Amino acid sequence: MLEIRNIYKTFNPGTINEKKALCGVNITLNDGDFCTVIGGNGAGKSTMMNAVAGVWPLDSGVILVDGTDVSGLSEYQRAPFFGRVFQDPRTGTAGDMQIDENMALAARRGQRRTLRWGVTKKERDEYREYLKTLDLGLEDRLTEKVGLLSGGQRQALTLIMATMKKPKVLLLDEHTAALDPKTASKVLAATDKIVEENHLTTLMVTHNMRDAIHHGNRLIMMNDGNVAFDISGEAKKKLTVEDLLHKFEEVTGGTFANDRMLLSK
Amino acid sequence: MAAYFSSLNPVALWNAAPGGVAQGLIWGIMALGVYITFRVLNFADMTVDGSFSLGGAVAVMLMLKGVSPHVVLFVSFGAGLLSGCITGILHTKLGIPDILAGILTQISLYSINLNLMGKANQAVPVNSVRVFFTSNVRYLGQTLTLTLVVDVIIVAIIYWFLGTELGSSIRATGINPNMSRAQGIDTNKMKIIALMLGNGLVALSGGILSEYQGFADVKMGQGSIVIGLAAVIIGEVLAEALVGKRLNFIMRLSFTIVGAITYYMVYVFVLWLKFPADDMKLLTAIVVAAFLAVPYLKEKRTNSFSGLTRRNAKLEAASAQVDKEDA
Numbered sequence: 001m002l003e004i005r006n007i008y009k010t011f012n013p014g015t016i017n018e019k020k021a022l023c024g025v026n027i028t029l030n031d032g033d034f035c036t037v038i039g040g041n042g043a044g045k046s047t048m049m050n051a052v053a054g055v056w057p058l059d060s061g062v063i064l065v066d067g068t069d070v071s072g073l074s075e076y077q078r079a080p081f082f083g084r085v086f087q088d089p090r091t092g093t094a095g096d097m098q099i100d101e102n103m104a105l106a107a108r109r110g111q112r113r114t115l116r117w118g119v120t121k122k123e124r125d126e127y128r129e130y131l132k133t134l135d136l137g138l139e140d141r142l143t144e145k146v147g148l149l150s151g152g153q154r155q156a157l158t159l160i161m162a163t164m165k166k167p168k169v170l171l172l173d174e175h176t177a178a179l180d181p182k183t184a185s186k187v188l189a190a191t192d193k194i195v196e197e198n199h200l201t202t203l204m205v206t207h208n209m210r211d212a213i214h215h216g217n218r219l220i221m222m223n224d225g226n227v228a229f230d231i232s233g234e235a236k237k238k239l240t241v242e243d244l245l246h247k248f249e250e251v252t253g254g255t256f257a258n259d260r261m262l263l264s265k
Numbered sequence: 266m267a268a269y270f271s272s273l274n275p276v277a278l279w280n281a282a283p284g285g286v287a288q289g290l291i292w293g294i295m296a297l298g299v300y301i302t303f304r305v306l307n308f309a310d311m312t313v314d315g316s317f318s319l320g321g322a323v324a325v326m327l328m329l330k331g332v333s334p335h336v337v338l339f340v341s342f343g344a345g346l347l348s349g350c351i352t353g354i355l356h357t358k359l360g361i362p363d364i365l366a367g368i369l370t371q372i373s374l375y376s377i378n379l380n381l382m383g384k385a386n387q388a389v390p391v392n393s394v395r396v397f398f399t400s401n402v403r404y405l406g407q408t409l410t411l412t413l414v415v416d417v418i419i420v421a422i423i424y425w426f427l428g429t430e431l432g433s434s435i436r437a438t439g440i441n442p443n444m445s446r447a448q449g450i451d452t453n454k455m456k457i458i459a460l461m462l463g464n465g466l467v468a469l470s471g472g473i474l475s476e477y478q479g480f481a482d483v484k485m486g487q488g489s490i491v492i493g494l495a496a497v498i499i500g501e502v503l504a505e506a507l508v509g510k511r512l513n514f515i516m517r518l519s520f521t522i523v524g525a526i527t528y529y530m531v532y533v534f535v536l537w538l539k540f541p542a543d544d545m546k547l548l549t550a551i552v553v554a555a556f557l558a559v560p561y562l563k564e565k566r567t568n569s570f571s572g573l574t575r576r577n578a579k580l581e582a583a584s585a586q587v588d589k590e591d592a
Contacts, residue, residue: 093441114429
């Protein structure tokens with residue numbers, strides 16, 4: 001499904017701020033894999049996500065989706081392959097546009113934007129029905145501006161927009177990190193539901209070890225711009241937070257996990 | 266003082282008013298162009314000073330060649346599209362920051378307009394062609410009706426366009442370019458389209474104004490960005506005050522034109538007060554600065570560090586009042 005082959009990226013090469021962010025990352029996700037990604041600050045988790053999404057070009061390496069090489073495509077050109085949810089709830093939606101308008105934009109991902117009407121009445125009815133099944137209380141607020149929603153609601157809406165047109169791969173970049181614990185668990189539950197129902201191949205970056213263990217069928221730990229640890233299936237199910245912390249100490253050479261990871265145990 | 270007031274002639278003001286409205290209706294088209302770039306695309310586009318004159322220059326030069334006055338306006342619009350396209354390419358393909366990209370096009374248009382006209386200004390050949398938008402008092406009623414019709418049609422077209430899939434993508438690009446790209450929108454293309462459309466309207470407005478005033482001048486667009494902004498902002502403040510929460514998009518567009526008319530009525534009024542015409546640009550700048558500052562200062566009144574003491578004192582007084590009533 002998603003194949004990341006030997007990708008490299010260095011930021012500010014040749015300057016004092018040079019940062020080797022990705023050093024030959026190789027990851028292959030199978031169809032329907034739900035893979036969580038953890039790692040310390042600067043390990044390359046988000047950089048890897050951005051590389052897949054095409055925020056900037058790679059230095060070298062190939063990214064394949066369903067066998068199609070997308071690494072030469074710009075961000076908007078490869079958008080049809082991916083559904084994306086970001087850390088900041090404001091990033092994934094247009095705050096000054098209505099809920100239905102946002103959804104209509106997402107429904108047309110990968111299509112030419114024509115001079116047909118932006119949201120049809122038929123679509124609006126479909127969206128209302130769809131939102132009803134998700135029970136977020138958004139179905140009666142279709143024509144409200146997204147900017148009026150809470151962070152959790154906005155993140156849930158972004159998730160819906162990322163998946164309503166089924167993507168080849170769903171990219172979740174710490175999408176619950178900015179939410180309070182209760183809202184975060186709600187959004188995560190919605191994530192599980194949507195991923196399962198649509199059988200989506202998913203890559204989810206998180207800072208929370210427990211979430212990384214409890215969600216998905218595979219876990220990758222990144223360190224220094226590379227995959228340090230890759231576990232899946234039964235072995236992942238047996239994994240505990242303690243195991244992960246040990247593993248983390250091991251790969252980082254003794255230095256202890258950063259505060260944020262400890263706190264989010 | 267008494268001599269000054271007695272020198273003011275109410276009849277003169279009454280006579281000047283229709284001209285003010287006509288100018289407002291014409292500049293309203295220009296303000297709609299500014300609305301598209303400044304408000305919808307969130308792009309401070311300085312091209313307009315040049316594209317406004319370009320519209321005028323193209324219209325007058327073609328009329329001198331005998332082209333009919335309504336056909337030339339389409340050419341003005343097209344020339345505006347082109348100038349917006351150049352700013353868009355400078356910004357998106359060559360990475361030049363938005364304001365600078367606009368200024369570069371604006372400054373190059375100055376030379377282009379001079380070349381087009383051969384000199385700094387050119388008069389419309391009044392006798393050879395009958396212009397539709399004329400300031401001639403005899404036909405002023407016709408001009409007012411015609412500009413009003415044109416404005417209504419343009420508002421309707423913009424309303425329709427921004428509601429389409431393409432228009433929605435342009436709005437999304439202005440609000441959140443990251444999200445737009447993630448949803449597969451080519452944000453660079455959207456910026457170019459919006460800049461073209463905005464400058465097309467600006468040039469159309471310039472073309473109509475040159476017909477109205479009977480000449481095109483290379484400097485007629487100078488400071489027009491500020492007038493456009495003034496119209497947009499005055500329109501917003503008026504709309505907020507008059508319509509409030511029920512404000513919808515078509516109202517926003519319409520109030521931009523109302524803003525332009527208001528601006529020109531104030532202009533006429535200030536001139537009538539015998540304010541020197543040379544100071545009008547200064548006055549415009551002050552008006553725009555004031556209108557831009559109002560929302561900020563309003564927000565600051567309720568939400569500032571220095572106001573905290575005042576707010577606390579108020580709260581204390583209120584609670585003291587409650588205590589007294591309880592006792």
